[in-house]
Amino acid sequence: MVDQKTEKALAHANQRLKAGKVGLTIQRQNNRLYLRGVLPTRKGEEKSKQRRLALGVLANIAGIQRAEAEAHQVAHAIVMQKFDWADWIESEKPNPIIENAIARFEQDYFQIRGRTPKTETTWKVDYGDVFKKLPQKERISKEILLEAVLNTKANTRSRSRTCIACGSLAQFVGIDFDANRYKGSHCHKTLQPRDLPSDERIAERFESISHVRWQWYYGMIACYGLRNHEPFYVDPESLAQSPGIIKISDGKTGPRSIFPLHPEWWEQWQLWDIKFPGISGKNNRELGGRVSTYIAEIRRKIPTQSD
Structure with a gap:
């Protein structure tokens, strides 16, 4: 059964094809998509007639996008008298080569989301690192x-992550593959518990940091529980207002407001007096990576509650 969203997408695609006078429509049968229209004669035939071309893609959003693109390519080939029945068979077309499918999927991904440092990082980590393990040829x-x-x-x-990436690629090329059934349950219960320092130890370490910029950075991490790149996206105006409820303009989870875990630290350490460390990065991953070594060194020096 095709959902309403897919039905609407199919109707809109056919409306665009009609408006563009492409001469072909997209049809659905048994959850598969086909192109239908008046096609050139085959060898031995005297006149053209209505025929159907099997695309070998599923009737979903990605399949409709591919079918619409195929319709334009077929129409262009007909106009240029380059349509060749040898390129088409009544059965399904073979699946694309993996590296070609990935390239088309990547292009579609950035056309929809735009190319920014954040989307480039998401692509590399959530998709690219998975896809490079597939047999490309x-x-x-x-x-x-x-x-x-x-x-x-x-x-x-x-x-x-592999299920999400492979499932998305399968949907894009029209392969019937339900990756979610293999996804399992990934949650914090599978992580090893950490032996965290006490609040007193954290406060003591703040006082021991001699570099004022890194001291401010450390204070923001401790006071608000920020990710390692987020202090660089703090809105100065919000940070200056008591009791220090800050706004983050960017980050892994996007813009948001954050309450201080320890409001007294905001006042005691004068965190409203912003002193950014002199580093930069083209994306959050790179920015966070450049401070990780320094922060790790600080954390190694903090005695835990068991000491």
Whole structure:
């Protein structure tokens, strides 16, 4: 059964094809998509007639996008008298080569989301790192995608990320592959508990940092529980207002307001007096990475509650 969103997308695609006088429509049958229109004669035929071209893609949003693009290509080939029946068979077209499918998917990804440092990082971490493990020169198939998923450990972030990436690619090229059933459960219960320092120890370490810029940075992390790149996105005006409820303009989870975990630290350490460390990065991952070494060194020096 096709959902209403897919039905609307199919109707809109056909409206665009009609408005563009493409001469072809997209049809759905048994959850598969086809192109239908008056096509050139085959060898031995005297006149053109209505025919159907099997696309070999599923009736979903990604499949409709591909079908619409194929319709324009077929129409162009007909106009240029370059349409060749040898390129088409009544059965389904073979699946694309993996590296070609990835390239088209990447292009579509950035056309929808735009190319920014954040989306580039998301693509690399959540998709690119998964896709580079696939056999690039082979034709994409359910079996290859399933093997990639099962090569990861169950109930881990790696398994979850691989399922999302492979499932998205399968949907884009029109392969019937339900990756979610293998996703499992990845949650904080699978993580090792940490032996955290007490609030008193954290406050003591703040006083021991001699570099004023890194002291301010450390204070922001401690007071608000920020990710390592987020102090660089603090709105100065919000930070200056008591009791220090800050606004973050960017970050992994986007803009948001954050309450201080310890309001007294905001006042005691005068965190409203912003002193950014002199570093930069082209994206959050790079920015955070450049401070990790320094922060790790600080954390190693903080005695834990068990000391």
